Amino acid sequence: MASYKPVAVLPFPRLGEKVTQDTLYWKGYKTPVQIKEFGAVNKIHFSPVPPHNYAVTASSRIHIYGRYSQEPIKTFSRFKDAAYCATYRDDGKLLVAGSEEGSVRLFDISGRAALRQFDGHTKAAHVVDFLSDKYRIFSGADDYTSKLWDIPSSSEIVSYSEHTDYVRCGCTSKLNADLFVTGSYDHTVKLFDARTEKSALTIEHGHPVESVLLFPSGGLLVSAGGRYVKVWDILKGGHLLVSLKNHHKTVTCLCLSSSGQRLLSGSLDRHVKIYSTTSYKVVHSFDYAASILSLALAPEDETIIVGMTNGVLNVRHRKHEENKERIPKKRHPAYRTFVKGRNYMPKQEDFFVSKPVRNHLKKYDKLLKSFQVSKALDAVLEVPIRVYTPEITVAVMQELSRRGTLKNALAGRDEKQLGILLTFLTRHVVEPRFAPVLINVAEMIIDIYLSVAGQSAVVDKQFMRLQEVVEKEIDYQGELLETLGMMDALFATMTSKKVTSLENKSNGISKVVEQVASS
């Protein structure tokens, strides 16, 4: 004897993003904290040492924020004009920043005034960074040059002027203390070795370069400029690995996740995209309110901070698992009796009597099993099912029509019940996934209750609304068809005609005719 088969509720594919490990990971942030800065945020940098404070460069100030603080714990504001690119040294004790007037200043985190000031650039120094030996600083400026400075002696070591446009970005290698990369608006990325006078490598990005990034291994270089993010293999002499075009405005900043598995890019199109560094596919993306200029991730991806053109700093902290644990789950007292004896391991001498597994049927299934069709329909027209899972209601209706008893189930309803049914219809009849079934139901209802039309004002009104909805949908579909027709016409003019198939066809026919004639 086959057991009763419950009504199959067709699962409809959910639209939108698929839930992947990445979406779960990147969605695990709390709602963002917004901090208003004085101007566009051009750089955010996390201190490499705990407690991982971060320096935010905006307008003429550098603010240092604590991890969860909304107010700056320290401010460096002795800039005449805009400050740029405040960057921590590896030990987190020193901070270097460029400025609009061209000077590069070095600050002690605990102090207030600059420890050193390196003057030499004639125009704004937009990029500064420490080399990994901690005693040298490199800077790039709008005077097309990039310079190396010695911290102890506060003197210029070397100056490179190979770029032919503003130098706006750069980074240093973490592995080799002599290597650094600069990106310029002359569409090139250059790799310099401090020991030589000339650039070691030049890479043509093709657009003004806004940001460059070296992978921790030092072998791969990422450059961003225009709408493109390009990944280069330096060890192969600047071979282009992949070119990503996922933004529709200029990409302004790049960042690697702490594991190095994901690459983040922020753009003026207000999106942050996250790529896998193995497949270079976008695995997740964030939306922001304004164009993004800077982006930073805290170690362990604890915090993601985005600085925007409107001066807003958007800080997201990761949710922690223990938060979930704190909410005690209420367990029904019946649960224990329910699982009683489930985990019992039978002993060797025990005689095992297997109990048939009882599958619990839903209420509507129980009613359908006993052929109580009207009650089954009532059961699925109750609020939770009707409102939250209309697909169950429709599935039961379809099952009833399959059994040929839909009419019986729909008939004999009073004003209130009919009202519910009609409201449900008006709401869902135009949904493409339900339409085939619900149109059928609507027709049946009209057939059944036509004779009593006009007796209840409420029901009549609902019938009118249903009619309205259906008419509106018909108009809409008509419009859509018109559009489709127009598009077809456009496509038809675009594609050239293929002659080959026609030729072959006529050929085949003639051959066949010949054959027939000969036989």
Place this chain on the structure above:
Amino acid sequence: MVAQEQLRVVRCGGSKLNGSRAAFSADAKYLLCATGDFVKVYSTTTEECIHILQGHTNLVTGIQLNPQNHLQLYSCSLDGTIKLWDFTDGILIKTFVVGYKIFAFYCLAGSDDSGFVIIPKNNEEASDSFQLALVRLTKAPGQEVETKELSLILDDIDYSPKCTAFGREGEYVASVRGLHLRVYFFKKKKTHSFPLSARTVKGANNYFTCVACHPKEDCIASGHKDGKIRLWRNFTHKKEYTFSAMHWHHSAVMDLAFTVEGTNLLSGGFESVLVQWRDVSESKKEFLPRLGSTIEHISVSPDGTLCCTSHTENKITIIQSNLRVSAVIQGLVKGSSVKTGLVVDPRTKALVLNGKPGHLQFFCLQSDKQLYSLDIVQQEYINQAGLSQTDLVKAAFSAQGNWLATVEQRQEKESDLELQMKLWVYDEQMQSFKLSTRVNMPHEDHVTALCFRDTDGVEDGIPTLVTAAKDGRFKVWVTVDESDTDKQSVGWICDFVGSYHNYQADNCCFSEDGSLLAVSFEEIVTVWDSETWDLKCTFCHPPGKTWSLCFGRLSCSKYLLGTTDHGFLCCWNLLNCALEWSTQLGVIVLQPDPLSENIAAVSCISEGSDLFVFRPNEPRPLCIQKNVCRGKVQCAVFIPRNVPETVGSEKYQWLSRSQLYFLTETQELMTFSTKSPEMRLTPSSKQLASEESLPMTPFYVLLGKHREQQQLKMDADLGKPVVHSHSTQSSPAVKELLHTPAHVLPSATFLCSIFINSLLISKENKSNGEVANEVEMESEKAEDESDEDIDHTAMEEDPKLTEFWGEMTPKLSKSQEKELRKIRKTDFSWISAL
């Protein structure tokens, strides 16, 4: 021998189990049921077929246990004989030749030398008038007894055995036909007739369908077309009879049965619900619902523990008295039409076709048994006339059997068509197919064909499926990785939609290497590149739409064949895109052999169907078989054989690697065989069955192989010629040991010595090592003993023993057993003497 070899059409597998009421043996251990020309004996516990009783030459219409000897069985057949069988051993005891077509046979406990038969009047079936007659079952000696003494009891009765029933201790017989119930009393020799009116006020349909008599009381239960059951009492009086009606069934009551004591009444019908009326009263009824399909027959075991229902879907369900299903004997389900056609599962080589509603059945032809039934539709099946059910219309397997695609449809009105395509993946763990993807409305109209691309030879071949439909499109579906965070999954998406001038797509077919796809659109055949989905070329054969399409295989892979509805069979050459040849044969079925170039075409021009087997590159067909069956062949399929058969004749070489099965208009599964009927039947006949059933266990296969290997190794080691020996087969003692039921044998310790001696004596020319090797499977003790004995036994032969082995007959009778014991004693003394 070659000259004798002849191709003949043989019926194979899937005989009807539900033709008549099944019968239980007295202890309810066996279930006997008539299938086709045979009677099959099934075990009620294991569902295995134990014996096939064959001897009738026409359909067996009824079976009944011999009331005098419960180990014997009467069977009656349309060939005009009643046969008495010993069903436990499967031996025919006696044949009574009646000479009339017998439609039913009844035998009563009281009269041991007579039975009752239902025969057509004047021995013409066409007369539509049947009689119940008494037949003398003479005790005359001899295998075949002629019984021509028939005495008429009731005239003008229904031929169905369900419409006649014998009452308490054979005092009366009740028979129903139309609107009349007639009761004949044997003692009074009087007939009472109770008519019912055709229509009552309420519009009930009073026609009788079946009748059953209470075993202890004077009570007759009758079933009616409108689902009523009437209980007749006090019918000994012509006028003062009473009846009460019970009504639960909503359509005709198909069969009724009283339990042995008469306490309960069982009824069943179209609803496929077995109803048990407790105490034969309306208020107390119990149900066993969802038995699958219409209940046609109900029978009850003599000991009252079991009952069984026979269903239209060729199934017998064995039910315990507490209304719990204990076993199901399932034959080949034959529906009204096989919409999926015949498909072969590449994995099991089973025949796959529509099973019970919404199911796909996997039927093993070798064992004539349903392997399993896959629920495709997964909906509650409502047995109700006039409902449009969801039908399974198409099924296709991928070349390796990893994927199964099915299409189901339901059409209530012209406008609304429900279509669903399901893709099933084979799950190694479950050893079954698991639903992978469900596609709602894959096409806007009926799907006409679907086929998988063969991705064997192709590297990283993505499984590809093509569906063609009446909406003028063909769609290409490919797998995509839909692995989620928590589970690996593969889904199918539509990759390409092709159409040709909005003609209906009728057929689709991939070439052997999967590089080309042929799709036929009404009269035009298009060939597409399966890499880029470009239209490569089109073929057109003016007269008629294309019916079927297939590519040639192996050396003929450059040919594309198609048949049209005007009966043309066309063969196009794909290299020069021209018609190679065409012929008007009226081909209705075109089926390529997957293992060779051969293609089978079945044509139907006049009455019967003709079979042509040909190769596309040869002008002459390999084989022509005229008139393979009456009417049109529905579908055909080549099933690869597990072991290539040796076919002597060159003409029938095409049968050696795969076998052609086809389904006739009457839903009968037929095949071709070159063997003579005797040869074909021998493996299933009883004597061989018992002998062969023993060695063919997996255990034997394992052991046999192992032993063979060991022996070979041993021989190689000793460096002497291989002595071919089959000790176990040749020695009668061992044979006896293995064939005698264990409970008859004396204890193993007694038999041990005999067994060892038998080995030694029969193998005196063999070396010790070999003997030891053979004994290995016996107990340790035996081995030790044999090691001691070996040196002496060769010369010390007991004359008595050899004598005994010589006269050993296959059967171990009581006297022989005694002798065995006697010898055992001497045996012991003989051993101690050593």
